[in-house]
Amino acid sequence: VLLVESGGGLVQPGGSLNVSCVASGVTFDIYGMGWYRQAPGTKREPVAVMSSAGHVYYPDSVKGRFTISRDKAKNTLYLQMDNLKLEDTGVYYCAIQSQRVGGFDYWGQGTQVTVSL
Numbered sequence: 001v002l003l004v005e006s007g008g009g010l011v012q013p014g015g016s017l018n019v020s021c022v023a024s025g026v027t028f029d030i031y032g033m034g035w036y037r038q039a040p041g042t043k044r045e046p047v048a049v050m051s052s053a054g055h056v057y058y059p060d061s062v063k064g065r066f067t068i069s070r071d072k073a074k075n076t077l078y079l080q081m082d083n084l085k086l087e088d089t090g091v092y093y094c095a096i097q098s099q100r101v102g103g104f105d106y107w108g109q110g111t112q113v114t115v116s117l
Contacts, residue, residue, distance in 0.1 A: 001023070001024070001025045001026055001096075001098075001106045002023070002024045002025055003021055003022070003023050003094050003095070003096065003106060003107065003108035003109075004021065004022050004024075004108060004109070005019060005020065005021045005092065005093065005094050005108045005109065005110060005111040006019065006020050006021075006022075006111060007019035007020050007111060008092060008111030008112045008113045008114075009112075009113070009114070010114045010116060011084055011113070011114070011115055011116075012115070012116070012117060013084060013085055013086055013115055013116075013117065014083055014084065015084050015115070016080070016081060016082045016083075016084065017081045017084065017113060018078060018079070018080050018081070019035075019078070019079045019081070019092055019111055019113070020076055020077070020078050020079075021035075021076065021077040021078075021079075021094030021108055022074070022075060022076050023075045023076070023077070023096065024075065026075065026096070028098050029052070029098075030052055030096050030097065030098065031051070031052050031097045031098065031099065031100055032049060032050065032051050032052060032096070032097035032104065033049075033050050033068075033070065033077050033094070033095065033096045033097070034046055034048055034049035034050060034068070034094070034095050034096075034104065035047050035048045035049075035066075035068060035077070035079045035092060035093070035094055035095075036092070036093045036094075036095060036104075037088075037090040037091065037092045037093070037113070038090050038091050038093070038110075039087075039089060039090040039091075040090075042090075044093065045059070046059065047059065047061075047062050047066055047079070047092070048062070048066050048067075048068035048079055049068070050068050050070065056068060061087075062081075062088070065081065065082050065083045065084075066079060066080065066081050066082070067079070067080040067082075068080075077094050079092065079094075081113070084113075084115045085115060086115050086116070087115075088113065088115050089113060089114050089115045089116070090112075090113060091110040091111065091112055091113075092110060092111050092112075092113050093107055093108050093109075093110045094107070094108045095107045095108070
């Protein structure tokens with residue numbers, strides 16, 4: 001299984017970015033998929049999580065600004081980020097869950113998102 005993120009970059013506060021994650025080699029049912037981020041010196045945290053049934057979770061810090069979506073035909077997961085803030089800076093990782101329980105077990109290498117004046 002290979003997950004490859006792209007679309008990160010440098011953006012000013014209030015701007016938007018759309019990051020993508022292409023999955024290959026997936027031969028099993030996916031129980032969940034999501035986006036996490038990690039800022040320097042902090043733990044990796046979820047910013048958008050979607051179940052196979054389509055239920056979505058966003059933490060309060062990004063609710064109303066971030067949108068997760070999936071294109072099954074393209075094996076691609078997206079994260080649309082609007083009204084970006086300085087504190088959204090970090091490495092963004094996509095992940096998938098291959099088991100009914102146990103959390104995310106496949107991760108991408110990450111893409112850097114920097115929000116700066």
